[in-house]
Amino acid sequence: MDRTLKDILMEHGPSGNVESGRNCSVYRLEDSYVKLADDVTVDTVEMYMDALDATGIAYPDTEVWQQDIPYYGLGETTVVHQDAAEPALEELIAEPERYINRIREIGLRAASNDIKIDLGLDNLAFIEGELGIVDFNDQEALWLDEDLALHLMGSHLLNSVNKMEREQGLYSPELYELAHNWKKSV
Structure with a gap:
């Protein structure tokens, strides 16, 4: 991810720039998405990816990590970076x-x-x-x-x-x- 999470949040605010982000804030970048998913853990997202891999169901390249986000009172949040599909x-x-x-x-x-x-x-x-x-x-x-x-x-x-x-x-x-x-x- 070329842009920092701080830059993305400062440009688009805490709600994201994608309307369909109902369960989390979603930010559309040039060729990827960043999702702030505070209702799941990194372990859970990785477990989901493992399950999809085991079943052979395709999904975009995805990275996930936990990050403390001091802006907008977000705090500890699971960040999901996913290639655009x-x-x-x-x-x-x-x-x-x-x-x-x-x-x-x-x-x-x-x-x-x-x-x-x-x-x-x-x-x-x-x-x-x-x-x-x-x-x-x-x-x-x-x-x-x-x-x-x-x-x-x-x-x-x-x-x-x-x-x-x-x-x-x-x-x-x-x-x-x-x-x-x-x-x-x-």
Whole structure:
């Protein structure tokens, strides 16, 4: 990371410069993101990366560390620096049927390894040409040892499909059926 965290905070403030950062402050830099995730530890994020590695689910190159941030009263915070990935949302909306099997595969790989991923469409991205996940640094994005993994992933996916239908005119009975079937699988 070329710019210091102090520079980034002074330029953009404590809330980040990315609106979708609901669970943590997210800062978009030229070719990467910095996330201030005070609700997870470095060990937890590293455990999540190990779990994704074990399942073969793609995610951007990520570094994580703990840092005391004296600005804006942030204090001890987990800092996640993640390479930028190409968001998949536009392609998913344009051609949802093309990606259904890839989304299904990610969900089944995760569930078979007792992992629950927030499969919201806006959390999916292309990492070196492969569909993968970019949000795994907060308590809601990735859970391990989850009995209801398919149900919960289906719920996230169904909520995301419904939201994109309302907000962006997405029409994909296939994605809806996939999400609905996952949700009722348990």
